[in-house]
Amino acid sequence: MKTTLIAISIIAVLGVALVSQIHFAHAQLSQTTSAKQYLNLRAEVWNEFFRMTTAAFTVGAIVSGTMIWLVWRFRESNPKNKSPTKWEHLEDPTAGSYEEEGH
Amino acid sequence: MVLELQKPRPVWQIMFSTHHTDVGYLYLVFGITFLFMGGVLAMIIRTHLFFPGQNVLVSDSATFNRIFTVHGLTMLFLFALPVANGIGNILVPIMVRYKDMAYPKLNAIAFWMNPVGAALLWLGFADTTWVSYAPYSIIRAPGPAADMFIFGMKILGISSILSSINFVVTVLKCKHPDLPLRRVPLFAWSMLTVSLMTIVAMPTYAAALIMMLTDRLGLSGFFNPFAGGDPIAYLHLFWFTFHPEVYIFLLPAIGMMYEIIPRFSRKPLYSQASGVFAFVMLGIIGFASWGHHMYSTGMDFTTKVVFMIGTLAAVPASGMHVFNFLATMWGGRIRFAAPMKFAVGGIALFFSAGAGGVLNSAMPLDFISHGTYWVVGHMHLFLIGTIGFGFVAMIYYMFPYVTGRMYNEKWASAHFVLMFWGTVQTFFTQHLLGLEGMPRRVYDYPTDFTSWTQLNQISTVGAWLIGASFVIFLASLIYYSAKGKPANMDDPWGIGGKYYYPVSAKNPHGGHSGY
Numbered sequence: 001m002k003t004t005l006i007a008i009s010i011i012a013v014l015g016v017a018l019v020s021q022i023h024f025a026h027a028q029l030s031q032t033t034s035a036k037q038y039l040n041l042r043a044e045v046w047n048e049f050f051r052m053t054t055a056a057f058t059v060g061a062i063v064s065g066t067m068i069w070l071v072w073r074f075r076e077s078n079p080k081n082k083s084p085t086k087w088e089h090l091e092d093p094t095a096g097s098y099e100e101e102g103h
Numbered sequence: 104m105v106l107e108l109q110k111p112r113p114v115w116q117i118m119f120s121t122h123h124t125d126v127g128y129l130y131l132v133f134g135i136t137f138l139f140m141g142g143v144l145a146m147i148i149r150t151h152l153f154f155p156g157q158n159v160l161v162s163d164s165a166t167f168n169r170i171f172t173v174h175g176l177t178m179l180f181l182f183a184l185p186v187a188n189g190i191g192n193i194l195v196p197i198m199v200r201y202k203d204m205a206y207p208k209l210n211a212i213a214f215w216m217n218p219v220g221a222a223l224l225w226l227g228f229a230d231t232t233w234v235s236y237a238p239y240s241i242i243r244a245p246g247p248a249a250d251m252f253i254f255g256m257k258i259l260g261i262s263s264i265l266s267s268i269n270f271v272v273t274v275l276k277c278k279h280p281d282l283p284l285r286r287v288p289l290f291a292w293s294m295l296t297v298s299l300m301t302i303v304a305m306p307t308y309a310a311a312l313i314m315m316l317t318d319r320l321g322l323s324g325f326f327n328p329f330a331g332g333d334p335i336a337y338l339h340l341f342w343f344t345f346h347p348e349v350y351i352f353l354l355p356a357i358g359m360m361y362e363i364i365p366r367f368s369r370k371p372l373y374s375q376a377s378g379v380f381a382f383v384m385l386g387i388i389g390f391a392s393w394g395h396h397m398y399s400t401g402m403d404f405t406t407k408v409v410f411m412i413g414t415l416a417a418v419p420a421s422g423m424h425v426f427n428f429l430a431t432m433w434g435g436r437i438r439f440a441a442p443m444k445f446a447v448g449g450i451a452l453f454f455s456a457g458a459g460g461v462l463n464s465a466m467p468l469d470f471i472s473h474g475t476y477w478v479v480g481h482m483h484l485f486l487i488g489t490i491g492f493g494f495v496a497m498i499y500y501m502f503p504y505v506t507g508r509m510y511n512e513k514w515a516s517a518h519f520v521l522m523f524w525g526t527v528q529t530f531f532t533q534h535l536l537g538l539e540g541m542p543r544r545v546y547d548y549p550t551d552f553t554s555w556t557q558l559n560q561i562s563t564v565g566a567w568l569i570g571a572s573f574v575i576f577l578a579s580l581i582y583y584s585a586k587g588k589p590a591n592m593d594d595p596w597g598i599g600g601k602y603y604y605p606v607s608a609k610n611p612h613g614g615h616s617g618y
Contacts, residue, residue, distance in 0.1 A: 006426075010419045045467045052465060056458040063425065063454055070429060071447060074368070076436045085436050087370040092600045094365040094372070 121207035123192045126214050128505070130189030131498075133217055134182050135580075140225075141177030142573055144170050149529075149566035152559045155550045164546035168230040169248075171544060175233035176252075178486065179352065180259050181221050186494050187355035188214075188266055190501070191294040194362075195270060198291040199278035204269050213269065216262035220255045227251025232544065234341060237326030237334040241318040253316050260305050260312070267298035267305075274298075289378045293358025296386040297351040303390070304351070308344035311337060335400050342393035350389040353485065354382060356493025357424055357453075360446045363500055364428050367443035368435030369598055377423050384420035391416060398469045407466045414464035421457050425450060440596045441515035445496030448523045452488025456481060459534060477537025480530040487569070488526050495522070495576065502580075503595040508587030514579045521572035528565030532558050 074081060087093035117125045148171055151161045161167045192210065196203055204210045229252035231240045240249060274295045278287060287295075315337070317323040324330020326337040365372045372378070391413030398407055428450050437443065459481045462468050472478060495518075502510050536558045541548065548555050594600070 010422075014415060014419070045471060048465065049462070049468050049471065052462050052468065056462060060454065060458050063429075064451060066429060067447070067451060070432050071437070071439075074432055074435050074437050076438050081436050085370060085434065088436070088599055093369045094600055 119211075121203075121211040123196050123204045123207065123210065126204075126207075126210050127189045127192030127194075129214050130185045130192060130217075133214075133221075134185035134189055135498075137177050137181035137185070137221065139573065139577060141174050141182055142570060144174035144177065145566060146570050148174065149563040152548075153563040155548050155556055155559070158547075161546070165230060167546040168232070168544070169228045172229055172232050173224060176224050176256075177221075179233065179348075180256070181217070181224070183352045183486070183490055183494075184259075184263060185217060186498075187294075187297070187352070190359065190494075190497055191270060191290075191355065193501070195273055195291050195294050196277075198288045199274055200282060201273060201277040201279070205272040205277050206269050209265055210269050213262045213265040216258050216265075220257075220259035220262065223251045223255030223258065227255065234345075235315070236341075237315065237318070237332075237337040238328055241315055241327055242329075244319075246319070250316070250319065253312050253319075257309065257312050260309050263301050264305050267301040270294050270298040271302070285379060286375065289361035289372070289375065289382070290355070290358035292379050292382050293354040293361075296382045297354050300347045300351050300386050300389060304344045304347040307340050311340035311344075314340075335397070338397050338400065339393070342396045343390075346393040346396065347389040349482075349485070350385050352490050354385060356449065356490040358382075359493045359497040359500075360428060360449060363442045363446045363496055364431050366500075366600065367438050367440060367446075367596070367598060368432045369438070369600065370431065370435040373427050373430035373433075378427055381420040381423040381427070384423075385417060388413065388416045388420060392464070395464050395466075395469065398466045399473050411464055411466055415461065418457070418461060421453075425454055438596060438598050440499075440598075441510065441512060441519065442496045442500035444516065444519045445492045445499065448519065449489050449492030449496065452484055452492060452523075452526060455531075456484035456488055459484065472537055474542055475537035476533045476541045476543055479543045480533030480537060483533070484526070484530045488530065491526075492522075498580075502584070503590035503592065506584040506587065507590060507592065508583055508585075509590045509595060510579050510583045510587060514575055518572045518575045518579070521568050521575070525565045525568030525570075525572060529562050529569060530565075532562040532565065536562065 072078070085093075117128060120126065147160050148167070151159055151167065153159070161170065192204065227248040227250075229235075229244065229248040231244045231249055231252060235244070235249070235252065274287065274291055275284075278284070314323065314325040318325055318327050318330075318332070324332040326332045326334050328334060361372065361378060392410055394402060394406060394410030395414045398410075402410075432447075439447075459477075463472055463478070463481055499510060499515060502508075536555065537543075539552075539554050539558065541552075541555050541558075548559075550556060591597070
């Protein structure tokens with residue numbers, strides 16, 4: 001299930017990125033040198049830029065937000081995080097990894 | 104092997120040693136020295152650009168070109184590679200439970216080629232830019248500086264290949280028989296990946312350098328348009344080597360974060376397998392995207408699409424690393440000591456740099472950003488934001504191991520705050536400068552462009568903050584390695600578990616992450 005979700009997420013991100021590029025590529029292929037079309041293409045390029053920036057900022061906000069929350073929530077000075085975790089009772093809490101230890 | 108300061112040896116014993124830790128120390132001292140030398144050049148560049156039209160610090164464009172050329176060469180080849188090799192030398196044999204590197208003498212020879220290469224680069228002080236594009240580098244670049252650059256890079260390239268062969272053989276052939284390759288720690292995996300990449304990538308550039316030299320001597324005309332050559336061919340050869348080289352700089356820093364994050368989160372790594380997979384994927388994909396540096400050279404549309412897809416293919420593998428880091432931290436009890444602060448800061452900036460890279464790889468947008476300060480901001484976010492933060496994190500992490508003493512946590516925090524703030528202020532601003540149209544590598548700019556002036560000044564203040572942070576870093580390294588409190592070598596940060604590798608190395612059946 002986890003693998004499927006990750007695969008779907010990756011395909012979705014790649015799909016969005018590629019579709020927007022192919023859309024623009026068609027515009028680029030049909031370019032001519034007239035001033036009006038040149039200006040249209042400039043506008044198209046900047047539209048593309050702002051679209052991708054919006055996507056980047058959205059994903060960035062999610063990842064950065066997750067990271068900031070992680071740092072705040074799981075810092076050892078957080079009152080909710082006073083007691084040792086289950087791994088800290090082991091001789092070496094970092095030994096192995098999830099898939100090996102079956103956590 | 105610990106504690107040179109507690110049990111000092113004559114310097115020459117370390118200098119002529121072939122033991123992996125001694126060679127590692129030499130690499131580290133060499134790399135950190137050149138970090139500061141390259142940093143001084145960066146401060147000169149940024150201070151000069153703070154005052155448009157006033158020729159502050161640099162009085163002519165030729166000198167400015169030389170300064171930023173040597174700055175780039177120093178930071179990439181005399182800081183980033185040697186520091187990664189130094190930490191790799193110290194840790195990889197221990198991680199694979201072997202007594203030394205596979206070929207100790209070759210290891211020492213590979214290191215000692217670095218000062219020779221460095222001397223050629225610094226004494227020549229070429230003005231070709233670090234990419235040294237033809238035709239300028241073969242027709243107009245003044246000798247002997249450009250020739251010294253060619254020989255310096257040649258020597259550094261041979262050194263890289265020799266040390267890479269050593270790492271590959273050490274990991275694949277000398278690891279303990281009880282240690283399956285899939286359980287080799289991820290830092291060692293990162294060194295294995297970048298070593299294989301170096302062996303594949305570097306010969307192409309070595310050939311290009313010889314072609315460049317013979318072109319300069321008038322014996323050939325490979326890249327000389329007046330002799331029927333093609334300058335674009337040089338770009339292909341150069342970027343076939345140096346786009347993978349980006350990952351060669353980056354992956355060791357990611358590997359170092361894999362050492363630090365589970366330790367300070369006090370829990371196991373989320374997924375060893377996905378880390379290995381992502382390293383291998385990046386190692387392969389790194390070779391599929393060199394053309395994205397050359398969209399504006401008249402490349403045909405289909406080729407550009409292929410390279411664009413090749414570039415975007417690096418996103419999932421990079422994302423796997425970020426996901427792995429966050430999942431490892433999730434549910435832990437995190438101690439934000441200096442190594443962890445720098446590691447987490449590095450992840451945040453890695454993500455930001457990657458997001459900028461995705462925009463950059465889109466070919467229509469590349470035409471806007473190509474040759475502008477956007478590119479400068481993007482690559483520096485990677486180089487300082489990820490690689491620099493990863494390396495500094497690891498240096499703080501290894502400080503007790505190497506010196507037997509503790510650094511001062513408050514000064515380290517001050518270093519982190521200044522460096523993080525400075526990095527964001529300097530390089531995010533440079534992205535905006537690029538969108539405002541400011542070309543890179545310019546000596547001066549018109550004072551009429553007020554937005555350029557303002558953004559340059561903001562960026563320069565950020566650079567000064569980074570400079571100040573590294574002054575703190577250097578002072579801390581020197582002072583606390585001599586006067587710091589003795590560290591508890593079993594657990595310097597009081598976070599539980601086993602601090603260090605010698606313990607694990609002596610006990611092949613227990614210890615950190617299975618090694």
